[in-house]
Amino acid sequence: MLRIVLLFLALGWNPVAGAAEMGDDGLHKEDWFSITFRDVAEDIVAAKGEGKRLVIIFEQRGCIYCREMHEKLLADPEVRDFIKANFKVVQYNMFGDEEVTDLDGEMLTEKTAARKWGYVFTPTIVFLPEEAPQHVSVRDAAVATMPGAFGKWTFLNMFRWVHEKGYQKDEHFQTYHARVIQEMRAAGRLDAE
Template structure:
């Protein structure tokens, strides 16, 4: 018994903790792996592509309990975080912010006017952009998928996987993809509460 107790204590002491999200001056939760850019969407798409990744924009707001939950419960999960970090360049937007944004169609906006123009009203909202910038289209028109609101781990992760696998170009709608993956997880005994 003492050996088992010692092993448990050692595991707790030396386990590498997942870094917690911090809260910035703007009141938004921050991940150290979120990209800081000049918010020129076409440039960000190209930079992501050069890194072998896709661009995802995440709209949040100060005091959003669902954003906090996303950061503390979903993005802190190593499986979720590692997949997103490996496949996506994520840029955070403040739904009511004043930072300058250049849309794909060339319009120069603030974060808040961009959110209104693109029709994003929920936080968090994650917008997935194509691999190459669509000239003349706005972000909302060019987006290959949008995830409005907060979801559990598997819905959240499966949406990133579906976009990464270009499911939007296939006949398998996201809901069908998600149901198939959930069934596979059940068979493997890996499904936790969703």
């Protein structure tokens, strides 16, 4: 068995290929996450220019739920590919000191932005509008927020709901999610969450 594994490794096969790397800040780094100057208005405009929506993900060093999100959810091709195709993702460190410019123009650090916007759980995923509003904070502009860790279908369906602009419709996310799960079961496409 060891010879087979060594042979695969010698041939360049990596069983964790595509797995997120650990950054110097202790956060998992996806190679498809966007590195920006963290000016939220500029990031919304840039995302729209790419035909995407801006998402901010707050994480912290040692967060077991963040690790699970990277190792299970974002490593799942169905989840990863949908998010990559439709969203520009920018990672924030819940306790980081990188400079952030809020939509209202206030200059903050990542950690003061988390406090101002009221985010206390990691991961927290913040979905921003298609257009950058002025004179409001990210907390007030967000079209949806997903605090904490969830299973694959809740996680993916939240991204789908935002992509489909469910927040503008009468169908609440929980109703949408239940309907999608029921449709998947009826079609025999639901695997274990």
